[in-house]
Amino acid sequence: MKLENHLLSILESLHDAVLVVSKDGTIVYVNTAYSVQFGVPAHKIINRKISEVEPQARILEVLKTGQPLINDYSYLHSLNIHVFANITPLMEKGELIGVVTIMKDISEFYALQEELNRYKTYSTQLEEQLNKRIFSLLESHAPGMRQAVNIAKKVASSDATVLLFGETGVGKEVFARAIHEASPRGDKPFVAINMASLPESLFESELFGFEEGAFTGSRRGGKKGLFELANGGTLFLDEIGELTPFLQAKILRVLQEKSFIKVGGTTTHPLNVRIIAATNKNLQQMMREGKFREDLYYRLNIVPITIPPVRERKQDLPILINNILGELRAKYKKQVTVTQEVYEIFECYDWPGNVRELSNVLERMIAICTKSYFIPEDIPPFVREGTSLNENPVRSTARNDEKAMNLPGIIERTEKEMLEEVLKTSRTRTEAIQKLGISRKAFYRKLKKYNIK
Template sequence: MNREIERLLETNQELENIFEYSFEGILVTDADANIIRVNNVSASFMQLTKEEILRTNVKVLEEKGIFSPSAVLRVLKVGHPVEMIQRAIGGRYVYVRAKPVYDTNGKLNRVISFTRDLTELMMLKKQLEETEDELNQYKRDLHEQMSIEGIISNSERMKAVLHMVRKVAAVNSHVLLLGETGVGKSIIAKAIHQLSEREKEPFYVVNCAALPESLIEVELFGYEGGMFTGAERGGKKGLFEIANGGTLFLDEIGELPIHLQAKLLHVLQEKQFRPVGGTEQLDINVRMITATNRDLKEMVDKGLFREDLYYRLNIFPITIPVLRERREDIIPLAHYFLHQHNTAYNKQVRLSPKVLETFLSYGWEGNVRELQNLIERLVVMADHSVIGMIDLPEHICASSSVKNNTTLKEILAEVEKSIILEVYEKDPSSYKVAEKLGISQTAATRKIKKYVHGK
């Protein structure tokens, strides 16, 4: 008899443990909706102690706004199982399954409710919807505002640049593009060509810094046959002749050797040139666009650049702003490049809101080119559908943290926040966050409330 009682006690304790340690909230009421059993999870949803809940009528809790609507009252009314989503105190959402229990006489004597927290899921759904809305808005913005392929013009400064581009494209004036490396001078040069009446004619690019000094003259002006050992017998046409009728873009014009600057000035003034080793002048009709990241006026003052050539090139200067001074364009550019590389590599990855926030605060010393190269790298290396903070290079994360915080405590808090958001974004569960970061579930829950829910 004692052994039987011992077994019953063990079974009762086992059932009690299952009841208390369930991941779901469990609540049991009698036929009058009075609560007779409740586990800790259910009590935490209601933000009450078990003592405050027991013997309380469900209707009283509903009237106090602890939860609404009541699944128990619904079951007592209809007499069959009910499933619904409740709004719980503290702005939380819970999924409730309630079912009636009948005695041997077929009389309803208990209602058991199982409750699961949906707050994290609902917030993720809301965040996803907001991100999708944001992406759709950016797509609409791109369609409405990007009238030239590859150029984003949300910012007032870039709109002013595009206004000048359209103006100068309609005439044959020489254009000097100014700006730091990576701001998009070559794209602007091509846009000018494509918007001009020379659109269907050749467009050639020469980087004056990429060619050895001994080859630049030959590349630009060509040479007559028999000029030197290894030369083509019939000579070779230079780019001025090949681009005749079209546009020639001379990038890094500040690197052009000074002895060639005089020859270039002659081409601009006379619209003629003479190939290396030739005796006859050839007429040409070429529109020239030049670009530099150097201060040509300063080079003139130092005797490194011809003053007469400078004023000849500087008829229509266009300064392209750096990316850090046109932050309105950063996120649209990021989505533009993301779409490009998703298509190129047959992927469907997207950028998390935290990554976009970091992009806005980063300095972008390499300008648009740095952003474009980074997006390509992130798309290629992505193992998940969402690119998060953990995927960014360390210098971008560090730069963002240092820039926005002034004390070590603030910097560490920002780093902790980034890590919590990153892990939670991929596994929206306090248990998973705790497991991955090696902290207690209580600590994980507290940090999620702080950083994710803002509580």
């Protein structure tokens, strides 16, 4: 059989569209598949110039260069379709005599791709909205806090271990919960463990659980440990720096082997949890002192996040107060607002107990408040006077005595005496501020400075 006698039959049998042009760009052939797929009868296109039918046709490039274009994408404006094509030069005795194009309509695929991209964009927008809601309690204007929140957002989607550093009361568990809720494990359990509260004798049974009959008085059927209860979710190890070296070794082994054995059992249980740890200790200093295992530190410190104290982000006080009051208003069924005067007093206090202390103070205030707004008298004296509960008055007096013998000390003593005298002769602090001719913020700063009550 001579194939050349059957070439047209072969072309007509193809399911892909075929178009042939001569070297001058005239369309000399289209197969039946072309007419069927694109709805163009052969007699309406044959003998027409390809440049007239499709001015930007990629075929023109092959006619010009003699180089094939394989798996080439293009959009045919004349047909309003997207196509993939193999465009190959036809050669005879080394001379270009035309071009043959075999093409496939991918418009449906392209439409599906665009639809998928729309869904991806929509999904990304929903995820951003969800993350914004999840991290709303961590909103901040302070650079240090914003950096911490940004790291938390970035790491949330992974399973990387996070180690949170921060003073007592800064909100380490709030951070941990936000990371958990924004993660793929967000619909699984979040189990928080205060490591300092676990007695060494109960450590293994509480964390790993125990089998029935493991010890005298053990519960029938045994008990699931906190590790097992957190399966698939997140395990928050709070106050990790309080663990003894013996218990540190226990935790390290579980983290290394990603499995545990219940007390009284022999079966190994896989550990499928995301670990977030937190501490208010300087773990590096503890390592140097031999109080914290170096291998455990590096196992936990994959992504460290340092949460700044409230005194370093006082510009966030309005946000923090609003978030806390949102819950307290519902709890006490009181709609109480915060005046500028109260804000200014709060800004003069350093909040050594951080967000936890702020929450405690606001709850105390809303409990005793009889108006629709807070007044300075609602604020606990130690906050109003700008001193922490644990400040040493002897140390403060000693500092004042040192200053008394020099010019700045004399100026400060005079200023203090004036403040005390004006306060004695004024009915309210507002009146005292007006007499002194200073701002309210400066007034309370000086009260704090001179420990005037």
